[in-house]
Amino acid sequence: MMPTPNLSRCFAVLFGITFCQLILLAGGALAQTPANAKPDVGYVGTQACIACHQEQYQSYLETKHSVSMVSVDPDQEQLPAKFYHKPSMTDYEVFRKGDQMIHREIIRGVDGQELVRNEHPVLYTIGSGTHGKGYIFKDGDFLGQSPVSWYQSSKTWDVSPGYDVPFQPGFGRILNSECFFCHVGDMDRKQGNPNVFHINEVAIGCERCHGPGEAHVAHYQLPNAKPDETGKIVNPEKLDRVLSEAICQQCHLQAAGKALLANKDDWDYRPGLPLTDFRVDYQYKLGDDSMRVVGHIEQLHMSECYTKTDSLTCITCHDPHHTPPPEDTVAFYRAKCLSCHQDQDCGETKQRRDSLAGNDCAKCHMPQLDTEVPHTAFRHHRIGIHRDEAPVQQANTGLASVLSLDDLSALQKQRTLAIAKYQVSQEDPQNVHFRDYGFDAARALIEVKNQGKGDAEVNTVLSLLAAAQRQPTIAKTLSEEVLEQEKSPKRPRVEALRLLAQMAFQKQDYETAVKFYREVTTYQLQPFDFFYLALCEQSLGNPQAAITALNRAASLAPNVADSHRLLAQIYTQLGQQDQAAKHSELANQLQERIQALQAQAAQ
Numbered sequence: 001m002m003p004t005p006n007l008s009r010c011f012a013v014l015f016g017i018t019f020c021q022l023i024l025l026a027g028g029a030l031a032q033t034p035a036n037a038k039p040d041v042g043y044v045g046t047q048a049c050i051a052c053h054q055e056q057y058q059s060y061l062e063t064k065h066s067v068s069m070v071s072v073d074p075d076q077e078q079l080p081a082k083f084y085h086k087p088s089m090t091d092y093e094v095f096r097k098g099d100q101m102i103h104r105e106i107i108r109g110v111d112g113q114e115l116v117r118n119e120h121p122v123l124y125t126i127g128s129g130t131h132g133k134g135y136i137f138k139d140g141d142f143l144g145q146s147p148v149s150w151y152q153s154s155k156t157w158d159v160s161p162g163y164d165v166p167f168q169p170g171f172g173r174i175l176n177s178e179c180f181f182c183h184v185g186d187m188d189r190k191q192g193n194p195n196v197f198h199i200n201e202v203a204i205g206c207e208r209c210h211g212p213g214e215a216h217v218a219h220y221q222l223p224n225a226k227p228d229e230t231g232k233i234v235n236p237e238k239l240d241r242v243l244s245e246a247i248c249q250q251c252h253l254q255a256a257g258k259a260l261l262a263n264k265d266d267w268d269y270r271p272g273l274p275l276t277d278f279r280v281d282y283q284y285k286l287g288d289d290s291m292r293v294v295g296h297i298e299q300l301h302m303s304e305c306y307t308k309t310d311s312l313t314c315i316t317c318h319d320p321h322h323t324p325p326p327e328d329t330v331a332f333y334r335a336k337c338l339s340c341h342q343d344q345d346c347g348e349t350k351q352r353r354d355s356l357a358g359n360d361c362a363k364c365h366m367p368q369l370d371t372e373v374p375h376t377a378f379r380h381h382r383i384g385i386h387r388d389e390a391p392v393q394q395a396n397t398g399l400a401s402v403l404s405l406d407d408l409s410a411l412q413k414q415r416t417l418a419i420a421k422y423q424v425s426q427e428d429p430q431n432v433h434f435r436d437y438g439f440d441a442a443r444a445l446i447e448v449k450n451q452g453k454g455d456a457e458v459n460t461v462l463s464l465l466a467a468a469q470r471q472p473t474i475a476k477t478l479s480e481e482v483l484e485q486e487k488s489p490k491r492p493r494v495e496a497l498r499l500l501a502q503m504a505f506q507k508q509d510y511e512t513a514v515k516f517y518r519e520v521t522t523y524q525l526q527p528f529d530f531f532y533l534a535l536c537e538q539s540l541g542n543p544q545a546a547i548t549a550l551n552r553a554a555s556l557a558p559n560v561a562d563s564h565r566l567l568a569q570i571y572t573q574l575g576q577q578d579q580a581a582k583h584s585e586l587a588n589q590l591q592e593r594i595q596a597l598q599a600q601a602a603q
Contacts, residue, residue: 034272035215035231042214043186046205049213052220053206059321064128065204069183072122072135074101078150081157087166087600088559089593092148094157097121103135103146105170107559109589110596116558116586118171122146124202126183134160137171141196142525144174166597172556174525181266182251189267192488195524209247209320210234211271234272236320241313242404245297246275248314253297255281255402257420261412262455276403280416284396298402299381305340306383312340330360337361397433399424411448415458418444422461438465456485456492463499472503489523498529505532510539521549527557534566543570561590 035041050057060066080095091106104119120137127133131153135146147170149160159168177187177194185201185208207213216233219225236244250269260266264278283298306312317336324332346353346361357363366379367386380386399420405413418441425437442465445458454462463478482496501516517533520526534549547570554563564587571580 034211034234034270036211036213036233037231037270037272039268041212043200043207043212044214044217045201046185046207048217049206056321057206060206062323063320064130064323065208065320067128068204069124069126069136069180069202071202072101072125074099077101078155078157083157085159085164085168087164087597088159088168089597090168090170092157092159094148101135103137103148103171105147105558107170107593109593113589115589115593118555118558120144120146120171126180136175139171139174139525141190142174143180144171144525145179147171147173166601167559170558172527172558174556178266187267192490193523194490204251208250209236209271231272236271236315239272241310243272243274244315245313246273247271248318249275249281249297249403252295252314253281253402254295255283256396257282257399257423259416259419259423260457261416262453262457274407276405276408280405280408280413280420281402282399282417282420283402285398285400295402296381300383301402303381303383309340330358330362334359334361337365396431411451411453414444415448415453418448419457419461422465438468441465454481456482456490459485460492460495463496467499467503475499476503494520494523497523501529501532505536508539510536514540521552525552525556527553527560527563530556531563531566534563538566538570543574546570559590559593561587561594564590 046057046060074096077094079101080093082091082093084091089108089110091108093102093104093106095102095104100121102119103122104117106114107116107118109115120139122135122137123143124136125133126136129152132149132151134149136143137146138144145160147160147163147168148157150157158164163169174195177189177197180187180197180199183204184199185203185205187197187199187201189197211234213233216228219228219232234247236247239247246269250266253275258279258281260279261277266279269275269278283295300306300314303312317333348356350359353359362379365383365386366381368379399417401417408416421434421437421444422441425434425441428434441461445462448454448458449462459478459482463475463482466472466478467475479496479499482492483500486493486496497516497520501513501520504510504513504516514533514536517529517536520529521533530549530553534546534553537543537549538546547567550563550567550570554560554567557563564583568580568582568584568587571577571583
């Protein structure tokens with residue numbers, strides 16, 4: 001096996017620049033923007049549309065977009081319920097308390113004894129409910145995902161997707177604004193913090209497809225207002241295919257890696273603009289250099305129905321203002337097919353079509369396929385002939401952009417691919433095809449930086465790569481530069497603060513470390529940040545502050561023994577023997593539980 005390239009040498013050779021001399025250059029302006037896509041046009045909310053568009057609003061209520069996320073109504077839930085999750089040795093309960101629905105978690109020891117009880121009122125359901133629903137709770141100023149979900153197809157409560165493992169996060173998965181991007185209509189992130197926000201419009205609303213409505217509403221409030229065609233509102237049907245599809249792709253394109261363009265954000269996108277002006281989505285390439293076709297967008301683009309026409313797009317089949325009733329679904333979508341195809345095009349007789357698929361075109365040409373989400377199947381969006389044989393499994397060997405990048409500069413392509421490679425290298429570090437991706441990302445991003453385009457995201461990735469390669473001086477310089485560039489508590493600032501805190505802690509500079517950890521823990525809830533904050537506070541002679549931080553760490557990760565072990569030590573030093581004994585015993589029981597889970601996982 002070839003050795004992995006030495007990133008230390010890469011930094012030494014390519015980092016021949018003086019940081020303070022770098023200048024961040026502004027990106028180019030967007031051209032041909034619809035009038036309401038400009039950044040200064042405000043959102044008004046779906047309620048402002050109803051007075052003039054009652055019919056469209058009523059049809060919108062029939063769609064799944066209108067229930068992409070809703071406030072919990074206990075009367076509409078299957079309550080009460082209990083189940084035991086054997087892989088994690090955890091009991092779950094779902095029940096009603098007054099007007100609230102409660103999700104409860106009971107972590108048990110090897111003898112079945114209850115060790116920790118954790119429960120939260122649930123505020124929102126997330127997901128349309130067609131396949132199932134997840135649930136959202138609030139922890140202080142933060143929103144998190146419940147470990148419990150409802151699965152519609154099996155009519156059962158079970159652990160949420162990704163939780164069916166021994167060491168699942170329980171109520172410790174705190175969500176950021178990106179997690180809600182495809183489920184809520186609008187939000188206000190406090191001080192730009194993607195982890196703390198107010199949801200202005202709960203479900204996907206009119207403006208996610210038609211763009212912000214402030215200018216449109218103002219125009220029609222004028223006396224004797226006449227129909228306006230200047231683009232104060234976007235009609236997806238009147239856009240070309242690329243721009244029309246971008247409206248759907250903002251949520252329905254979920255690839256292996258994603259890179260935002262410099263100083264852009266998911267929420268900056270507005271209907272009528274190219275999605276690649278804001279972000280680039282990458283999918284895995286296979287050994288034959290083709291793209292892995294796993295998502296609806298990639299599948300549709302591989303269909304002959306798509307490649308042989310310029311007119312077929314998402315809204316050809318999916319009417320955003322009409323969802324057929326279940327009894328009409330087959331006829332509704334069959335009519336969509338026959339609008340282009342003749343009945344005899346299928347090649348099968350009516351009698352055989354009836355016997356095979358109930359004369360349902362989609363059943364054969366867009367079959368239901370199992371997904372990685374438990375109890376759930378989705379429809380394949382490659383329209384064509386699907387064989388019964390299992391697909392040949394091929395290794396992922398690279399990354400390719402899902403959408404055309406013709407409008408991006410070479411440097412922009414280099415930057416986004418490098419960031420996507422870094423993401424993939426972190427998510428799949430053991431994959432032999434991705435072992436050099438850290439080196440590739442560093443080399444590419446250093447070149448970007450040397451050309452004066454070292455934005456906060458670039459510097460953050462480079463600082464993390466430098467730290468991983470034991471280049472603390474470079475990592476520290478880069479992180480300090482990020483703090484100068486990014487004043488709002490976005491991801492680059494949080495990562496830079498955390499890295500500086502870790503380096504200060506390793507040097508036993510607890511005063512510096514505690515300053516950074518205190519700031520990080522106001523922006524984001526991660527148990528390890530609170531744990532290290534506690535270590536710093538204790539080292540500085542602040543035992544009560546250390547206890548507060550450890551209790552927060554334990555509440556976020558209640559199945560971890562270390563927080564309780566350190567609490568026992570601090571209480572012992574304070575002479576509070578009862579508290580010390582309590583946490584010492586709990587730490588021992590949790591450690592036994594962890595060992596049992598490790599043995600179970602090994603089997």
